[in-house]
Amino acid sequence: MPTYLRPAGLDEALAALANAKLTVLAGGTDYYPARVGKPIDDDILDISAIASLRGIRADGSQWRIGATSTWSDLAEAELPSLFDGLKAAAREIGGAQIQNAGTIGGNLCNASPAADGVPPLLALDARVEIADAAGSTSLALADFILGNRKTALRPGQLLTAILVPKPEHGARSHFLKLGAREYLVVSIAMVAATLETEAGRVRAARIAVGACSPVARRLPLAEAALAGKPCDATLGEFLRAEHLAGLAPIDDVRASGEYRLDAALTLARRVLSCLGAQA
Numbered sequence: 172m173p174t175y176l177r178p179a180g181l182d183e184a185l186a187a188l189a190n191a192k193l194t195v196l197a198g199g200t201d202y203y204p205a206r207v208g209k210p211i212d213d214d215i216l217d218i219s220a221i222a223s224l225r226g227i228r229a230d231g232s233q234w235r236i237g238a239t240s241t242w243s244d245l246a247e248a249e250l251p252s253l254f255d256g257l258k259a260a261a262r263e264i265g266g267a268q269i270q271n272a273g274t275i276g277g278n279l280c281n282a283s284p285a286a287d288g289v290p291p292l293l294a295l296d297a298r299v300e301i302a303d304a305a306g307s308t309s310l311a312l313a314d315f316i317l318g319n320r321k322t323a324l325r326p327g328q329l330l331t332a333i334l335v336p337k338p339e340h341g342a343r344s345h346f347l348k349l350g351a352r353e354y355l356v357v358s359i360a361m362v363a364a365t366l367e368t369e370a371g372r373v374r375a376a377r378i379a380v381g382a383c384s385p386v387a388r389r390l391p392l393a394e395a396a397l398a399g400k401p402c403d404a405t406l407g408e409f410l411r412a413e414h415l416a417g418l419a420p421i422d423d424v425r426a427s428g429e430y431r432l433d434a435a436l437t438l439a440r441r442v443l444s445c446l447g448a449q450a
């Protein structure tokens with residue numbers, strides 16, 4: 172019989188992971204659909220009862236989002252406009268049942284190119300906190316997701332939290348996703364951006380695109396081009412196709428690569444113009 176562990180404490184979970192090869196289970200909304208029709212014989216470490224892994228709070232110079240915070244937790248949390256993009260993504264992930272069970276940590280660890288949580292977190296300059304029985308460390312989200320379904324997590328390690336730095340200047344974010352229909356759909360492309368503004372101009376812009384490369388990525392050329400630009404509803408017009416350099420979308424059943432690039436540019440312009448108009 173496979174083992175099923177559901178500890179209430181993080182130390183207990185990390186000790187169990189150090190001593191045996193266990194598959195981590197959070198909300199199970201990626202884990203179970205990937206195993207339909209197959210026997211489930213993994214030894215399971217269910218982390219959903221560990222209270223210290225869930226919740227969102229300000230912590231000195233950063234925000235801390237526990238790895239097992241659900242999409243509903245995020246959508247319903249009272250957070251500054253810095254998090255508007257992440258909250259918008261939370262409301263578009265699956266339906267209510269998925270949002271109630273699926274976690275932000277599971278979304279990152281599953282490392283799908285179409286994971287909707289990744290672009291908003293890249294645009295927030297997020298880091299991830301990783302723990303094992305020996306202690307904890309953190310690394311940039313961009314260094315955590317290494318490829319399609321590939322992360323930097325090593326055996327014995329758990330993703331424990333997502334850390335978001337508090338910006339020095341006024342900041343807000345936004346997220347738009349395109350799918351074949353409005354809800355319950357895998358993204359064709361999605362864009363998130365965070366705009367830090369000062370005296371009506373862009374102080375810093377962070378823009379990330381998902382589903383257009385094996386791992387969602389930032390657009391450094393676009394970010395550089397936007398610095399210092401006046402914030403208004405025309406901000407998106409500064410964006411050019413060449414600013415999307417680095418994206419490499421594939422052709423698949425959902426869309427062609429060419430369509431994805433076009434969609435990413437249009438979404439990015441809309442996201443920026445929306446943020447510009449609000450600043």
Ligand SMILES: Cc1cc2nc3c(=O)[nH]c(=O)nc-3n(C[C@H](O)[C@H](O)[C@H](O)COP(=O)(O)OP(=O)(O)OC[C@H]3O[C@@H](n4cnc5c(N)ncnc54)[C@H](O)[C@@H]3O)c2cc1C
Nearest residue numbers: 197198199200201202264265273274277278280286287330
């Ligand atoms: C109907 C449906 C609709 C969906 N719609 C969307 C959508 O619109 N957008 C989207 O992005 N996703 C969508 N998903 C995918 C899924 O719901 C999300 O990716 C969700 O956030 C996964 O979280 P989870 O807690 O359920 O992960 P789980 O299934 O529990 O885990 C996923 C993977 O991560 C590992 N893992 C989980 N937590 C940790 C941790 N803390 N440390 C180490 N490893 C960990 C697990 O071992 C597993 O490999 C959908 C899924 C379904 C079934």
